[in-house]
Amino acid sequence: MAAPAEKQNTTEARIAALDLPKGGWSDAARTEALTRLRVMGLPERRDEYWKFTRPDALTSVDVPTAAVLGTKEAPVFSEMDALRIVFNDGVFDAEASDDLAMAHVQISRLADSSSDIHWAAGLYGQLEANGQAPVARPLATLNTAFATDGVLIQVVGQAPKPISLVYNHLNKASEAILHHVIKLDPGAKLTVLEAGPAAARLNKVMEIDVADGAAFHHVRAQGRDHERCAATHIFARLGQESVFKSFTLTANGRLTRNECVIELTGDDAIAHVAGACVGDGDFHHDDTVFVTHDALRCESRQVFKKVLRNGAIGVFQGKILVKAGAQKTDGYQISQSLLLDDDSQFLAKPELEIYADDVVCSHGSTSGAIDEEALFYLRSRGVPAPTATNLLTLAFLAEAVEEIEDENLRAALVDQLEGWLERHRS
């Protein structure tokens, strides 16, 4: 079905303002994506999954400008022993990046179209295309067509250290369209870290194919810039007995839409996706998660916590789809908000759709304020009210942060959260 006229106009205007990168192995996928995009059209407020989040700033021709946060502090994860790959406003920075070589791992750049990367040609835009049903994700399709850079990572064994993607935002009117493809062969293991705001406006897709027995860990922090807009998508396909764990920390940002589309296709696979966000004022943060169980005895877990104040808005749309035959599925979903005042809002839409009869699926969603009893207890022991509030706020976020397995990574993110709370004391 063709999109309505207004939607078509927005979409065509946006397409007209972009250049389709030319040449090499990705051409076919890009052209095909462009065709799909024209049919579905860019998102608008009337679309079912955009009811709570206005997509305008993400679809407009002009990039909404975003002030660059001038901070001297070392970015998160900079202490970690990792292979660093740096992008400035979405452009690869060879000088600042490490040599793209590591045992058991092959890393290429999407922008380097000269080589014929067979494995990537079969995946690029493929998981994204699979993730379009039953809910369209047009911004990801736009990304497949127009992505200008990104990394293609193939992992054949256990990666000796994490790959750390660093996204600097330098220009207040910059736009970055990044597309990463990560393929883990059977039994392979990799941790990917991401940090930074990337650009005034970011559109990012990460496609991850996790083969049988492989394990992928992902921890990201989306920078601290206040005005930046971002739409990110993760598309993951999981093989038998594979593991996928992803955690996202979002502090600040005028608009963030993080979509995560996971398909459990092999028996006994495990997928955990979690996030913590803290917003003060002009902050709209949307987590949209879609987990499909299509195999036996798989486990999925969604844990999302949002701390909101001064009119900040949090959105959670999380779905667990259990297909017929996906028996012994264990699905869990929790989304919670801590509203630090009466002006903030949390909008949640948890969904379960189950076609198998022998499954355990649970979901919950809550909104609450700081527990007055606990606050008084802390104060009665001499802890000043703002410190006590921060302590209780961190405690609220702890359940999500604990989803990060690695102790050092967890500590690094707790530091970030403490810093944020300290700067935003009541």
Added chain:
Amino acid sequence: MLNIKDLHVKLEEEDKQILKGVNLEVKAGKVHAIMGPNGSGKSTLSYVLSGRDGYEVTGGSAHLGEDDLLEMEPEERAAAGLFLAFQYPVEIPGVGNMTFLRTSVNAQRKARGEEEMSAADFLKEVRARAKDLKIDADMLKRPVNVGFSGGEKKRNEILQMAMLQPKMCILDETDSGLDVDAMKLVSEGVNALRDAGRGFLVITHYQRLLDHIKPDVVHIMADGRIVKTGGPELALEVENNGYADILSEVA
């Protein structure tokens, strides 16, 4: 040390007077007990002194030394040396007991302009104090009071008291929910803190706690007032005859 004069308190939300003129002075080094039937205002007195929301002081005063308690925030009262052992200690999921203790100790020190306790000193101190109260390493690591038994919660209150070294300790029905062994342990913890410079106000329904924590003065509270004051023998009288005799005698 603690000086309460003609204290009148009503509930903030409804027009209900709870305290109707309480007069009480606890001197340093003394243990006072307050006994009284349910609804007499004992717990309200402890909450008002520690600064809990929901109460409105309509008259009178309460001072700790020179400090006007009623003008201070709860954390300022704590830093000034007031401590309330809660009848129902609060569970705080996500906050480790150790973090809680250390944050409290150092917040009070900071408020008093003292140097913060080093991590090493703190650890040494908390381990020694915990051992006396038979609080194991696991209880120190767990979130504050989460999954603690009634007895463990009360022991944890006394541990906080021991770490914070307050001048004036109020124990609100610390004996409720305790078996005989736990009561002994808690009482030993309290007795170890008895000191010439420290005052205690022990609120209880029953005389049995006062077998372990021997009071210098016993007050009987009824209908928002202290209606009778005496020595330890007054608690025994309550134990033997109930409140009815005393109340009819003062009515």
